[in-house]
Amino acid sequence: MEIRDIETIEFTYQSTKRADEKGHAHPGEPREAIGTITRVVVDGGPDGYCPGGTRAANDLAARYLEGADPLERERRWQQLYRSQRLHRASLVAGTVSRIDCALWDVAGKYYDEPVYRLLGGHRDRIPAYASTMVGDDDPDGLGTPEAYADFAAELVDRGHGAVKLHTWMPPFDADPDRVVAACRAVRERVGPDVDLMLDSHHYYARTDAARIGRALADLEFRWFEEPMDEHSLSAYEWLTDEVGVPIVGPETAEGGPYTRAEWLKRDIADVSRVGVHDVGGLTPALKTVHLCESFTVACEVHGANAPNLHLLGAMTQPGEYYERGLLHPEYDYEAATPWLAEPIDPLNDDGTVSVPQEPGLGYDFDWEFVDANRLEARN
Known part of the structure; x- marks a missing residue:
């Protein structure tokens, strides 16, 4: 059993999402977009798959991993x-993550188990919070505090027991007073029994972050996420001591589990943060979870995807929530992944999302759609 190739499957689809000049997602007119699936090809099978990845990273990784044992996931990740x-432009955390997750998909299929059971297995349903898109200037979207309140109430009516707000960020107005007004409007609308979180502009000065944080403590928000540049450890150390709302981080800081170990050692944040695709895969994400457990620090998981669901399914202490989104009043979240025959995270009646039970990661790819829209087929 050995790796024969790492293939990049490229296809087109109609996306109704656009990015603003800073890269934040918003609803938009339908446009043609390119999707990818990383496939680890194994002699004799089973092959492993994970959505995402790039041809440059996968072709390079294939040179390193061809002929290797796909079940030696730790060794492959370390390579x-x-x-x-040596390859900072291609082997970034997000691309390495897709290869690592595809290797876990191989292992799950080989051992005939869902990945979360290979990770240790603990629970098969995860409470989900609704995670909004970033604020905009659309009066029918997320353009005012009242619009956030209306949308939060709608999300609760749909069955979500918790809501996280991504408020305004440049190029839109990131005024702290506007952010606090939206948080207050949402709390007043949904009442005291719904958990609320805030993920706002990531580059506030510490004084503005503290202003927002004090207001969130008064509003009894669950946490305040990534309000400042995460390279400034001293700023987070100061903020955590300054405000009563729990501070969450790091989310996007480079360095995977090694960076998070330094945050834990210095007691910089109240709650740690990990996303499988942020740190380079399920292999380093599990290292991060065990680090947090050793320090008795809660670790919340960033992003909506199957690998994160499997990670949460193996965790014995918080991660309390799965992040379901990004959501917007004018965006059809369930229809956004036409390359899947079934969405990976439908919401259950009790406000949870089920961890996939099929062997491997559990992605149900619509291969008829993918094959009909493959780039090679159109050339």
């Missing part, structure tokens, strides 16, 4: 992680 310093 790719240590090669990143």
Whole structure:
């Protein structure tokens, strides 16, 4: 059993999402977009798959991993992680993550188990919070505090027991007073029994972050996420001591589990943060979870995807929530992944999302759609 190739499957689809000049997602007119699936090809099978990845990273990784045992996931991840310093343009955390997750998909299929059971297995349903898109200037979207309140009430009516707000960020107005007004409007609308969180502009000065944080403490928000540049550890150390609302981080800081170990050692944030695709895969994400457990620090998981669901399914302490989104009043979240025959995270009646029970990661790819729209088929 050995790796024969790492293939990048490229296809087109109609996306109704656009990015603003800073890269934040908003609803938009339908446009043609390119999607990818990373496939680890194994002699004799089973092959492993994970949505995402790039041809440059996968072709390079194939040179390192061809002929290797796909079940030696730790060894394979270490090979790719240590090669990143030589290939900073292609072997970034997000691309290495897709290969690592595809290797976990191979293992789950080989052992005939869902991945969360290979990770240790603990629970098969995860409470989900609704995570909004970033604020905009659309009066029918998320353009006012009242619009946030209306949408939060709608999300609760749909069955979500918690809501996280992504408020305004440049190029839209990131005024702290406007952000606090939206948080207050949402709390007044949904009442005291719904958990609320805030993920706002990531580059506030510490004084503005503290102003928002004090207001969130008064509004009994669950946490305040990534309000400042995460490279400034001293700023987070100061903010955590300054405000009563729990501070969450790091989310996007480079360095995977190694960076999070430094935050834990210095007691910089109240709650740690990990996303499988942020740190380079399920292999380093599990290292991060065990680090947090050793320090008795809660670890919340960033992003909506199957690998994160499997990670949460194996965690014995918080991660309390799965992040379901990004959501917007004018965006059809369930229809956004036409390359899947079934969405990976439908909401259950009790406000949870089920961890996939099929062997591997559990993605149900619509291969008829993918094959009909493959780039090679159109050339």
